[in-house]
Amino acid sequence: MNKNQNSSSTLVRTQMGKELFRTEDEYGSIVVTERNAKRILSFGSTMEQSCIYVSKPYYLAHEYTQIMLLGLIFVEAKHITMLGLGGGGLVYCLHHYFKSMNLQIVELRYAVIDIAYEWFLLPKELQVKVSCSDAYEYLQHTKTRSTDLIFSDLYESNGMSGLQEQAGFIDACHRTLTDNGRLILNFHTDPEAELSLMHRIHNSFETVWVCNVIDGNWILFCDKKPSLFDKATLDFRAQALVDQVRMPLMYYYRNMKLIS
Numbered sequence: 001m002n003k004n005q006n007s008s009s010t011l012v013r014t015q016m017g018k019e020l021f022r023t024e025d026e027y028g029s030i031v032v033t034e035r036n037a038k039r040i041l042s043f044g045s046t047m048e049q050s051c052i053y054v055s056k057p058y059y060l061a062h063e064y065t066q067i068m069l070l071g072l073i074f075v076e077a078k079h080i081t082m083l084g085l086g087g088g089g090l091v092y093c094l095h096h097y098f099k100s101m102n103l104q105i106v107e108l109r110y111a112v113i114d115i116a117y118e119w120f121l122l123p124k125e126l127q128v129k130v131s132c133s134d135a136y137e138y139l140q141h142t143k144t145r146s147t148d149l150i151f152s153d154l155y156e157s158n159g160m161s162g163l164q165e166q167a168g169f170i171d172a173c174h175r176t177l178t179d180n181g182r183l184i185l186n187f188h189t190d191p192e193a194e195l196s197l198m199h200r201i202h203n204s205f206e207t208v209w210v211c212n213v214i215d216g217n218w219i220l221f222c223d224k225k226p227s228l229f230d231k232a233t234l235d236f237r238a239q240a241l242v243d244q245v246r247m248p249l250m251y252y253y254r255n256m257k258l259i260s
Helices: 003-009 063-073 089-097 110-119 135-140 167-176 195-204 231-245 249-254
Strands: 017-025 028-035 038-042 048-053 079-083 102-107 128-132 147-152 177-187 207-212 218-223
Touching: 017 038, 017 110, 028 110, 038 110, 048 089, 063 089, 063 147, 063 177, 063 218, 063 231, 063 249, 079 089, 079 135, 089 102, 089 231, 102 110, 110 128, 135 167, 147 167, 167 177, 167 195, 195 207, 195 218, 231 249
Parallel strands: 079 102, 079 147, 102 128, 147 177
Antiparallel strands: 017 028, 028 038, 038 048, 177 218, 207 218
């Protein structure tokens, strides 16, 4: 896509900030705005789908993406699959700090991929592969036990994609993960109140941890097996991650709750 494709919007100021770019595809609007040194991606609503600090895109702007990073402490991940791209802030962060890690990103919308490269500094590196595909269809064609972590952040203009609640999707994630793999799921309500979802997850995963986000989301850490690391080692790995990325992860780590 060309930035000049929507040049008339560059002076428009909205609730989200100064509008830099806008386009439409079969799923609706995609808007790029900028506010207070942040670049924001939205899908035609006031909900921020993604956000980066322009001067330091490796620092995660959203609390829930910082929490999702904690999945790294439970397993020595060499390959990560990310379902849902947005602006790619989490991709940029992971690639910045873990250069040798292989990242496979799955995004439904071509336009979102183009915008992530052009406006959100998505890395163009061999270790970062992007596929335009429906997440469930992609998982159905992956090799069994082919990825160590799955980050699932599938959201639409006004809320979470219903795909993340479906039994087939949960099962496909489980099959794709390595024996000690983890599914990290950005969920929109208290999972303990979602009995049908939790029943599906408990049927597939041995243990489930949860950490709530101040603005209302809940991050689920679904483990095929209990971590190979004992508590002292997990504490050490959590502190090492904090020291590396310099984000307030210890607060979230201490507030993780085992619900299975």
